[in-house]
Amino acid sequence: MKKFIDNVDTILNESLQGFALAHSDLIEFNAEPRYVRRKMPKQPGKVVLVSGGGSGHEPLHTGFVGAGMLDAACPGQIFTSPSPDQMLAAAQSVQQGAGVLFIVKNYAGDVMNFEIASEMLDFPNASVLVSDDVSLPKSHSTGRRGVAGTLIIEKIVGAAAENGAGLAECKALGDRINLVTASMGIALTSCTVPALGKPTFAIDDNEMEIGVGIHGERGQETVPLKSASEIVERMATVIDEDLQPKKGQEILLHINGFGATPLLELYLLYDLAATFWQKRGLRITRSLVGNFTTSLDMAGASITLTLLDEELVRLWDAPVHAAALRWGC
Amino acid sequence: MKKFIDNVDTILNESLQGFALAHSDLIEFNAEPRYVRRKMPKQPGKVVLVSGGGSGHEPLHTGFVGAGMLDAACPGQIFTSPSPDQMLAAAQSVQQGAGVLFIVKNYAGDVMNFEIASEMLDFPNASVLVSDDVSLPKSHSTGRRGVAGTLIIEKIVGAAAENGAGLAECKALGDRINLVTASMGIALTSCTVPALGKPTFAIDDNEMEIGVGIHGERGQETVPLKSASEIVERMATVIDEDLQPKKGQEILLHINGFGATPLLELYLLYDLAATFWQKRGLRITRSLVGNFTTSLDMAGASITLTLLDEELVRLWDAPVHAAALRWGC
């Protein structure tokens, strides 16, 4: 395992310490129980957003804590859901009397731990369950996974909460974005979880995994490595069939790298995906390209599409000031 | 070679096309000769900044074209210096009558091609030669290489030019920052240049290359893989001995990933480096952590230190709006 690392047992907290130090103007890190929160609290009477999940997807979620986005994030161990005590402590430490909205990626561990926290919480709270991974059928037994679409929900609902939207309104908005957001991912290599020290799965030099999540797991299928055009065609078709956007529809196109894929390739994927949807008459109104929802050091990428309307564009454009996303201020 | 790619001969322009589309609010891409320039030109009478170099270091330099930073960037082929006609066309297209400052990383190819462009240019121009790589002795026969410190010079001089500083002033400022900036890099793996299709060098699982540049080349020495603490200690010591900062000195600490190293590890390196210099009584005034000056898909990282003063801090904090760096607007 080739990593910059001192100790697999402590790397998470050491890294978060570094994160907190590098962004001490923005956030604060609480080590026990583990959460990161905004340094400048939200105004009283506003809904707060708390997310969290396994670590290893950086900058998700800690990089999105800040004005206009998340109020707190609970990092679990690498690829392991955080525990309810983290969520409780985080929610209690940032809440401003108007309730807390949990943004939860749809994985058994995340769902159950956030549920337990929600049941234990003694003030109003609600959850948005993110399930944008269309590599799985809508009818999947556990529902679809939450992947790179999560940050889009966090950004837009974060803006609404900052503007004073109530808890029910924030939840409804999050659920609505989830319905019009679809993602699909491809892995070219496995990643290596530090605690294990070797790649999670074996894959040949001429193969790729299609339909992967963000935990370094195998995808729906192992297929021969294809050209970028063929890959994008296949991924975009699945997304397009799921969302069935109409001609003239405005969209947000997000190309997300899994960690080890250079920007050079991500922008190539963007070019191909943009062309795919432009040919179908869609209007690419907003774009985001980069490593935002990663799987440690995995080579691979996902495509995410969100169907926009005027409200979503306005909230997307609203100022955000987090470690990994900043504009308008 | 596992990459998202259609054709090694055309990936560069296809990727730039995607870049231009994704950031069409900010920049414009000219394919022949190849350069990227600000969409909103600078005000007449202001000095413009043009940089460039081999591609494969994304977001450097194209990601730094925008208000408050570069006016244009000339991407060469991957790891290959651009040619004088690109530089000439870029300079001519953005110049506002007050001259152009070339920011040139110190490599034979870059230096000679920029020199030729400079000689052919029919309006005032000057160059800042970046040579921050302290893995080489100051006395090195070609001078030291320019690496991750380049973006710091581009950001700070970009702010000065935006504020109306003249050509000589901009050049002097760039040269001054170069003198107080030192970087050192370590590679854990080689990268793979698309046109070659295989790793540039072979390296064992228990080895690392110390003192590497940013072109996927071997470093000064191949040494056994060490713990993150030992690695940072070694790199930081070389930087510290070169700059010899005094107690109480304000610094900018920049941890730069080479492409395939996760943020989790980069923030760990940040934590260790910050501790190293805090123990020596320095004050970490500004920080930047992420993949900014990459070597395609190389796993590795560099540490860069810049000694700050009031003027540098003010210019660093000035608004910047580029694809890969944005604050204050």
Next chain:
Amino acid sequence: MTNSTALLPNLILAVAKTIETNADDLTALDQAIGDGDHVTNLQRGIQALAAQSEALSQLDWQAALQKIGMAVMSSVGGASGSLYGTLFMAMGKNLQNRPLTIAVFAEVFMKAVEAVKQRGKAERGEKTMLDVLIPVAELLLQNADQPEVLEQVKQTAIAGADATQNMLATKGRASFLGERSRGYIDAGAKSSQLMICAIVDVLTAT
């Protein structure tokens, strides 16, 4: 079985040992159709319990079980943390200060397994730890009065874990793999089986 909580340090040690011994196999299972963290998750929990095992042995069963549940819940994380945490907390809650006879344990354990089913929205046959927990709970309930029940518990647990091998996963991470999830024993089912067997061994040895 009116064992006292003085057994707890030994039980925790036995559980730690069996997870340690089978760590590579368990990890391989969670890597094959999950994300490979199951052992490290469990070990965080075991460490947390080991650190307070003396303290636990001073408590009554109800308090001890609830404490164990909370420790597991907050240290393990992941799917198994919430589920094993729920199991122990529900056992403590349902004990209601009764002495821990086999009959009481059987009733309490069944209720706790019901809580796990609810928490995970899962049933038997979905390729999870429930494929071990449910048959063991049913066996205990039906045979609490028979002397050889503990030996049967082990066989039932092993059969339950083995049965997951050919199942299609419809809950947990492995469900994402669809048909590709077949052919491997579920990691959580295996860890449940290992821990149950280790506990039975301590109980029958004393």
Next chain:
Amino acid sequence: MTNSTALLPNLILAVAKTIETNADDLTALDQAIGDGDHVTNLQRGIQALAAQSEALSQLDWQAALQKIGMAVMSSVGGASGSLYGTLFMAMGKNLQNRPLTIAVFAEVFMKAVEAVKQRGKAERGEKTMLDVLIPVAELLLQNADQPEVLEQVKQTAIAGADATQNMLATKGRASFLGERSRGYIDAGAKSSQLMICAIVDVLTAT
């Protein structure tokens, strides 16, 4: 040697062929102590020239050399693009409309090599293309009147390239490797040698 520019298509073809044939070896050299792009750099230039080789053969030598220089300069990039570009542009410039005899060529080539030295701030012995270009230029200047000079050019070029193997690089990318740069022939020296030999072969065959 008062060859006309009608030779150019053949010369370009011969150069293309030798680079193609030796591509893997050349790339290996630039990978060993450089960045591995030397062949692809050269091939971009060769392609640019091939595309205009007919047009070039309509020009006089001065115009043709300058055009070649400009094409190389703008298509190759890297260190070698500026240096080979400079070489050809300087040859064109120094020809000053004279007919291209061997003696004139020798003088013009030496001046062009001087221009390369200036552009690269390099001398002989620094493990670069100059370790081929300089001895060849000197040989030509000294022996322009001898019939067997072209054969000697080949031997000198090969000796020059080979000599770089044990040199310490003090210019170009290889210089960053310090002592590690020894043991490999310099890629630019090798490509210079290959191109010179290919050109000589065409000239002696006609």
